[in-house]
Amino acid sequence: MSPRQAAASPGPVDALLLPEFFKALSDPTRVRLVACMIKCGRACTVSEVADCCSVDFSVVSRHLAMLEQSGLLTAEKKGRSVHYAARHQHLSGMLRALADAIDACNPEDPSCCGGACGCGTDKT
Amino acid sequence: MSPRQAAASPGPVDALLLPEFFKALSDPTRVRLVACMIKCGRACTVSEVADCCSVDFSVVSRHLAMLEQSGLLTAEKKGRSVHYAARHQHLSGMLRALADAIDACNPEDPSCCGGACGCGTDKT
DNA sequence: GATATACTTGCATGATGACGCAAACAAACA
DNA sequence: TGTTTGTTTGCGTCATCATGCAAGTATATC
Numbered sequence: 001m002s003p004r005q006a007a008a009s010p011g012p013v014d015a016l017l018l019p020e021f022f023k024a025l026s027d028p029t030r031v032r033l034v035a036c037m038i039k040c041g042r043a044c045t046v047s048e049v050a051d052c053c054s055v056d057f058s059v060v061s062r063h064l065a066m067l068e069q070s071g072l073l074t075a076e077k078k079g080r081s082v083h084y085a086a087r088h089q090h091l092s093g094m095l096r097a098l099a100d101a102i103d104a105c106n107p108e109d110p111s112c113c114g115g116a117c118g119c120g121t122d123k124t
Numbered sequence: 125m126s127p128r129q130a131a132a133s134p135g136p137v138d139a140l141l142l143p144e145f146f147k148a149l150s151d152p153t154r155v156r157l158v159a160c161m162i163k164c165g166r167a168c169t170v171s172e173v174a175d176c177c178s179v180d181f182s183v184v185s186r187h188l189a190m191l192e193q194s195g196l197l198t199a200e201k202k203g204r205s206v207h208y209a210a211r212h213q214h215l216s217g218m219l220r221a222l223a224d225a226i227d228a229c230n231p232e233d234p235s236c237c238g239g240a241c242g243c244g245t246d247k248t
Numbered sequence: 249g250a251t252a253t254a255c256t257t258g259c260a261t262g263a264t265g266a267c268g269c270a271a272a273c274a275a276a277c278a
Numbered sequence: 279t280g281t282t283t284g285t286t287t288g289c290g291t292c293a294t295c296a297t298g299c300a301a302g303t304a305t306a307t308c
Binding site: 151153179180186187203204205 | 295296297298299300304305306
Binding site: 065080 | 286
């Protein structure tokens, strides 16, 4: 199919390829924070996370809020501190769904074009 | 483990969570182009891809070059035109590897902390 | 060689965003 | 009530970047 046709036929790839999600991981500081939270494996306060980053405390606070807004973290207020935690399952689930959607569009993949993507069966 | 410890112990998550990669997908125009190429399923020229986007031709050219640099597309010069194609397998492979690395750090996942992540076995 | 086609690059501009500092806010504690 | 602790928000600044236009390069065709 032509690029024009491809752009005109929405599929799972379009639904999963969200710029907002990837923008959250496009900044080195945020990536560092997210990686820290993922590996940590438990909920952390802003202060704790700021401890593993050289930027200002307020910057960390803003980044974490943004990461929660983007769906990468959960936030829970407990007393005067806020507990942030990585959404492991949500993240890996999204990534795998996107990987599946991409594979479904791969003409070199024998399982391609079985209806999972918007590309039809015409591989020209 | 504490966020500080987590930050100090590199693992697969850090190796796969590359800001450069995600930055490539952080722009709506680029995402549109990438999605178009993925669904298209074949190599396309710059002119063809520009046809499915409302921005200037030069902008598309620059974006495609950047996407190739980031490893999302392949580029091949043929005569006076350049053929860009999505790296389906590479993309889905990277995404799945990251998903696996994230799951390996999930304390709620029974297969967590089997050595695949840098978090050790201490889940506190 | 001249012209057309396909693409890239230089440049100016406007928008977005990351950052640090200081002030504000909220909750616990004295 | 005043103070300390944990976090958010306002603001100014500097850097990055997406965009369009115009000019340049490269390859094919006449």
